[in-house]
Amino acid sequence: MKPFKIPESVLVVIYTPQLDVLLIERADYPGFWQSVTGSKDAVGEPLLQTALREVMEETGIAATPAQWRDWGISNVYEIYPVWRHRYAPGVTHNTEHVFGLCLPTACDVTLNPREHTAWQWLSHRAAADRCFSPSNAEAILLLPQFLG
Numbered sequence: 001m002k003p004f005k006i007p008e009s010v011l012v013v014i015y016t017p018q019l020d021v022l023l024i025e026r027a028d029y030p031g032f033w034q035s036v037t038g039s040k041d042a043v044g045e046p047l048l049q050t051a052l053r054e055v056m057e058e059t060g061i062a063a064t065p066a067q068w069r070d071w072g073i074s075n076v077y078e079i080y081p082v083w084r085h086r087y088a089p090g091v092t093h094n095t096e097h098v099f100g101l102c103l104p105t106a107c108d109v110t111l112n113p114r115e116h117t118a119w120q121w122l123s124h125r126a127a128a129d130r131c132f133s134p135s136n137a138e139a140i141l142l143l144p145q146f147l148g
Contacts (some may be wrong), residue, residue, distance in 0.1 A: 060110030
């Protein structure tokens with residue numbers, strides 16, 4: 001039996017200095033577009049390590065520490081009922097920590113086909129409009145504050 005997911009995760013907004021944002025489409029829910037997300041693998045896993053791992057697993061992008069920024073934002077939200085079976089009984093909320101990953105230019109990505117089926121680069125406003133997750137859309141709209 002697969003262990004329960006830890007209700008602490010990262011949201012990684014991948015972007016360029018021109019404010020283009022990478023979105024990926026969920027394999028299990030076509031039409032659901034998002035930034036890279038993922039839960040800690042272990043209780044003691046540092047959040048930056050979670051972010052590095054998830055970006056590599058979901059996009060194939062290997063980034064250097066200098067390209068990362070912890071935005072200092074944490075969102076607590078109710079886990080969608082359709083995904084609650086992945087968590088221990090009684091767990092209904094997740095804490096999501098927001099990171100930014102600035103790439104010099106938009107690039108091709110290599111998706112994990114079990115998790116995502118398509119990717120696209122969009123302007124930050126178009127990307128925010130396309131996200132199904134309100135916290136993801138809000139994070140993308142904050143992007144101009146984190147440039148520089």
